[in-house]
Amino acid sequence: MNDIKPIAQMTDGIVLAKFESLKPRSESYQSEAQLEDELIENLISQGYEKLDIHSQKELCENLKTQIERLNNVKFLPSEWERFLKEYLDAPSDGVVEKTRKIQEKHIHDFIFDDGYLKNIKIIDKKNINNNHLQVINQLNQSGSHANCYDVTVLINGLPLVHIELKKRGVSLQEAFNQIHRYSKESFNTQSSLYKYVQIFVISNGTYTRYFANTTAENKNNYEFTCVWADAKNRAINDISDFTATFFTKRVLLEILTKYCVFDVTNTLLIMRPYQIAATERILWKIKSSYETRKSGSINAGGFVWHTTGSGKTLTSFKAARLACELGFIDKVFFVVDRKDLDYQTMKEYQKFQKDSVNGSKDTKELKRNIQRDDNKIIVTTIQKLNEFVKKNSQHEIYNKHCVIIYDECHRSQFGEAQKNIKKSFRHYYQFGFTGTPIFVENASGAKTTAGVFGAQLHSYVITDAIRDGKVLKxxxxxxxxxxxxxxxxxxxxxxxxxxxxxxxxxxxxxxxxxxxxxxxxxxxxxxxxxxxxxxxxxxxxxxxxxxxxxxxxxxxxxxxxxxxxxxxxxxxxxxxxxxxxxxxxxxxxxxxxxxxxxxxxxxxxxxxxxxxxxxxxxxxxxxxxxxxxxxxxxxxxxxxxxxxxxxxxxxxxxxxxxxxxxxxxxxxxxxxxxxxxxxxxxxxxxxxxxxxxxxxxxxxxxxxxxxxxxxxxxEAIKLFGDENSINIILEKSYNEYMNGFVDEEGKKSVKGYIEICNEMVDKFPEPTQIFLESEKKEFAKIFGDLLKSENILRNFDEFDSFESIISDRVMQDMKSVYLQIREEALKSKKNDENANSKIDFSDVEFEVDLLKTDEINLDYILALIFEKSQNQEDGEVFKEEIKRVIRSSLGTRAKEELIINFMNSTDLSKLNDKEEILEKFYKFAKEQKDVQINKLIKNENLKDSSKRYIETSINKGFASSAGTDLDEILPAVSRRGGAREAKKHTVLEKIQKLVEIFVNI
The missing domain is CATH 3.40.50.300 (P-loop containing nucleotide triphosphate hydrolases)
Structure with a gap:
């Protein structure tokens, strides 16, 4: 690791001012196993202890040792079991509860058998050097499937960071998808310590990203993964470089203990490098200004230019909270516009410090909060703060050291209120956040952002955000x-x-x-x-x-x-x-x-x-x-x-x-x-x-x-970017997407939609006749490109009049074949994660989200059945056409047998209208659902409470093995030889099949 050198590292910060890798890249082939070995070697060289354990039992034994070391105690076996059940591994805990223990409730008051009460911590946030970091690999864990995990970082014995690797050349999305498979299959099973994972890291060697372990559906897309970067927003992609920076022990521990936010919606957020860099610059500015006695002047503050949509409010929230911890700071004011007081961030402040948000119409409550010694942070509006200083010209707060942070400094913070506040406070440190600063060019005689707040401390502009995929073009x-x-x-x-x-x-x-x-x-x-x-x-x-x-x-x-x-x-x-x-x-x-x-x-x-x-x-x-x-x-x-x-x-x-x-x-x-x-x-x-x-x-x-x-x-794009920003910020033209173009760097030729369609028709004129594995892979890749291209072109008005090269019927067949290939690829992975299948689909990204934009729903299919039945079309031809439509849709494929059985059992010619066919089908489907549930319960000898679990799974749209619900409905089965786990796996798969058939019915 000595040949990878951080350049101009900040003394206090964790984001490097500049990073340059001096390590030469090997030209030789590197397998996934070699990539894993190199990563572990690098972590060991950075002070991590390598632990040779591969089972959940060994993981728990090590956890006991590490918690004892951290707290300087010894647990009797009975005490340890009680500590697990009471706190560390409570049976009802899920990912959210485990995350809360790391982020908020990391200390537990435990009474030992002799009556001695001691605060037991699972992570030391005050002195992060007391925490012990270990690395393990290839740990085996069973759930609905037996999984073998790549690399996990243990902190005090708890798996808080998990790394999933793929060999170079394989799509990074595949590592992301695998983590999600593990989340469904084994990470979150009962008594799994992997519920404690806070950060996931994915890498294919060439590219590396990180993201939070969260149950929030709107944050569970690949788009929410993050690159690590230096303070100049230069991405650190290679796994070796990423390890040398992100996995430095102090950096990783500070991210876990300082730069995570577990918000009021129980969503874990991990700050991005530019957010951390800006926060660190603000804290540095406060400290240095205090030491050089510059408080109360423009030189004691500055502004942060982070583009709209990049998470400024989270950054300003974290900066305000960390400023509270500076011993010489008496108060921190977080200033917003009146209309922002209902934002979620305000709720975060209330959670952090009760009564910190001042939303009343008069200034009495604000004055009381300012005067309270236990209220170090005040959230208020600029209008309210202005009223306070006008009514209280001689208040003691003006002589104290106060940090004033403006969440959006491009709005109303340039006027009379700003002047009054600065005039009253004698020892202020003032900071503004903006996505669109006021420069000389757009000031029109008004003050500039720098003129009001001071020097620019950090920038993350729209071109940076588009490059990183944090905002869209x-x-x-x-x-x-x-x-x-x-x-x-x-x-x-x-x-x-x-x-x-x-x-x-x-x-x-x-x-x-x-x-x-x-x-x-x-x-x-x-x-x-x-x-x-x-x-x-x-x-x-x-x-x-x-x-x-x-x-x-x-x-x-x-x-x-x-x-x-x-x-x-x-x-x-x-x-x-x-x-x-x-x-x-x-x-x-x-x-x-x-x-x-x-x-x-x-x-x-x-x-x-x-x-x-x-x-x-x-x-x-x-x-x-x-x-x-x-x-x-x-x-x-x-x-x-x-x-x-x-x-x-x-x-x-x-x-x-x-x-x-x-x-x-x-x-x-x-x-x-x-x-x-x-x-x-x-x-x-x-x-x-x-x-x-x-x-x-x-x-x-x-x-x-x-x-x-x-x-x-x-003009606006040039002002907030540069001359070359237009090509980065604005999308390509309709003609370019139709006929192809060369990317911004002039390196990669991007195929146009017409060329992709012609390639599909030429290579696969009969898509349902694809039998060779190699053909399936090629088909999946080209059709994925077609879906991506079409998704973009739909936004162009001209595309509405484009005469499609592929007929509707052939397109239906192509979608059906595409989904079938995907199902086969997923089944192959599930059957044996480590098997060498005939064809490696790991570099194929199946674009199922884009298929959902064309989703054929059940009501549409039933309406189509009614229309066809009224035209008295040939029965078998009619059914084949309906089957084709059903199979082309991700949401209805599993319902094919149910729909065909309904058609066979119903005299469609006697139906009067579409409403009647809907009514009859849903009645038929509900009866079939009861029959199938009862049949499953009987065949698998499940307990009486199982019907409620199955119904709940159908309503939610998925069957989960997390928690105790699934275990409680299983019959008595010996645990020897993995028989109970096998039974659990079988039952879960059968319930999931019912879910796919009857969901939304």
Whole structure:
């Protein structure tokens, strides 16, 4: 390891200022076993103890030894068993409870048999050098399957970090998928210490990533894995380099003890390197400014430029918490805008310190919190803090050392309030976080971010985030939907544009009608909204959208027009539309591009605007059975509920003027329609509502402009990136995706959609006739490329009129074959993880998420059966066609026999309508479900409580072996020779088959 050298390492920090690997790369072939051996050797050279254990029993024995060492105690066998049951391995504990023990409840008051009470810790957070690090490999553990794990790092005997390796050249996603298989099959079985894993690391040697062990479904995608990097955001990819930095003992222990957040939703978050680097820079600035007596000046602070969507609030939250631990700091103020007090981060502060959040309308509560000695952190709004300093000119807090952190310093922190706060506090250390700083170019005479907060301490700009896959690119459409208004829409001069807006040229009824029609026409394709619906009229998939308009009057006109144009549509096909706005006072000194901030004072609106807002909220109340208004706290509560429903995708389209265009974070939102004059930071902020990562289907943020914002977009991108940023931040053109292109580095040629389709047709004209393993692998790779290409092209309007090269029928067969190959590959892996199969599918990434965008649901299939039956088509031909449709869908494949049995047992010709076939099928399916459950219980001799477990599994959509539920329904079986585990495995697989058949029925 001596030939890998960190350069310019910070003395206190864990993120290197710069990292350069001097280790020459070997050109020789490296097997997975060799990669594993090299990793272990490197860890040993860094001070890890290599432990030669391979069973759960040995793991538990070592754990006892390590906990005794850490706490300087000796457990009697009976005491150790009681300690396990009471605390360390309580039978009811799952991953969440185990994570809570590491992150929050790492000390347990244990009473020994002699009555002696001692605090037993499982990790030492105060002195991290007291923790002992060991490394093990190839540990065997049984669950629903017997698994053999690659490399695990034990801290005080607990497996807190697990590393899954693949040989070089194999897709990194395969290692990610394997961890998820282990999570289902063995990690989380009863008494498994692997429930304690906090961090997963995956590597194929060439690339390495890490991610948190969490049960949160929205964080369990590959897109949420992270690269490790230095402070300049240069990725450290190779496993040797990653080991030399991330796995340095101090770095790993500080990440586990300082840079993890277990939030109020029981989700474990592990900070990314740029978040840690920024936090460390802030702490360094506070310490150095205190030591050099610079407090109370601009030199005692600074700002952090982390692009929108990169997690600034988490970084500022962690910086504030760690600043509290500095002995010389008396108070830490976390300052937000008024509307941000309902954000989840505020709940995190309440969890961290009760009563830290001050949300009342007067300053009395704020004053009381400031004066309390046990309240070191105060969360408040800039408006409230300004009121406090105006009313309390001679308070003792002004002479104390206070850290003031502004969560979003591009909003209202540049005005009079900022001046008053700085003038009052004599020993302040002030820091601002922003995704879009104010520079000289967009200041327009106002102060710059550096002029208010001091030097830039760390940056992670949009190009960094796109490169790392932390945010998405933008695809921007510029539309002129009505020719007679083209000259107005193309106007670039801001003064002329304002004059035209004042004359309401852009609010002409014809234009409002045409823009609305265009939105409704393209909405499904832009948001990937599936046109099929379930019986309950709930959309299966897709995203939602916002519509940014210039004024309150525009919001009113568009809302009414959308409602009018949807009147003749069936209820299930209408968009759920909402709008929100409030009074916005004109600010005298605002930077060029500011989105005027709307306050929470709808009472200040004129009567017409107020009356319309009343009506809109009434519509909302009727739709969602709520009871909001514009009076008192009613409007604030409407805002909060609207925010939640947008994040939950309960609303399809939200029309806004200023609200929600800055700071709002909803990963389900992928499209922004724009009929608003956006510039500079305001443009980037608004566009960035769409570019949060979610899953593979969400390929980029869709921007649909009804004004000429092309030059404004390019100017904004250049300001917050550089001359070359446009190609990085904006998506390729339709023609490039259709015909192919060379990537940004000019190295890799990317095939176009047309070439991929032709290749599929030429090589596999009869996809159902593929029998050779080598052909199956080639088919899976090419078809995966086709799915990825098609997923992107669906966002282009031009693609709607493209005449498909592959017929619908052949495409159905291809999807069916693709899913069949995937099932065979998965079955092969499950049967024997270490077997050398005929064909290695480990470098094939099956794009099942992209298939779900075309998902054929059960109701659609039943409606199709009804239509075909009314046409009196040939019975066998009819059935074969239905089978083809069923097999092409991931969600219905398992239901094929059930559906065909229903068709065989029902006189379809006597059905009157689609509703009747739905009713008859669901009745038939429920009867069959009961029959199959009872049959399974009888055949496997399961206990009486098993029916509830099976029903619960079907309702959840999966059968789990975690916890004790599955064990409790099994019959008495000897544990000798693994008989009980084999029985458990068999029963679990059979229950899972029932789940796949009857889920959603």
């Amino acid at each position: 933008f695809k921007v459409d510029y539309n002129n939907v009505e020719a007679k208004f083209k000259s107005v829409e193309l106007e670039k001069d801001e003064e002329k544009l304002k004059a035209l807006e004042n004359k309401k040229f852009l609010l002409h009824p014809e234009r409002i009608s045409e823009v609305t029609k265009h939105i409704l026409d393209v909405f499904d394709s832009k948001t990937h909204r599936n046109e099929q619906y379930t019986v309950k009229l709930k959309r299966l998939n897709g995203f939602n959208a916002m519509f940014a308009v210039q004024s309150i009057e525009a919001a009113k006109l568009y809302y009414e027009e959308i409602v009018r144009q949807q009147q003749n549509l069936p209820e299930e096909k209408r968009l759920k539309v909402a709008t929100i706005y409030s009074f916005a006072a004109n600010e005298e000194q605002s930077a060029n591009g500011d989105i005027i901030d709307e306050g929470f004072e709808p009472s200040a609106l004129n009567s017409s605007s107020k009356e319309f807002l009343d009506r809109v909220i009434e519509d909302y109340n009727e739709q969602f059975k709520t009871n909001y208004s514009i009076d008192g706290d009613g409007f604030t509560n409407y805002y909060k509920d609207l925010s939640k429903r947008m994040k939950n995708k309960d609303i399809d389209l939200l029309i806004v003027v200023g609200m929600f265009l800055t700071g709002f974070d909803a990963p389900t939102l992928n499209t922004l329609f724009v009929d608003k004059n956006l510039r500079y930071h305001g443009l980037i902020q608004a566009y960035s509502r769409t570019n949060r990562i979610l899953n593979k289907v969400k390929a980029f943020g869709n921007i649909v402009c009804f004004r000429n914002l092309e030059d404004a977009t390019k």
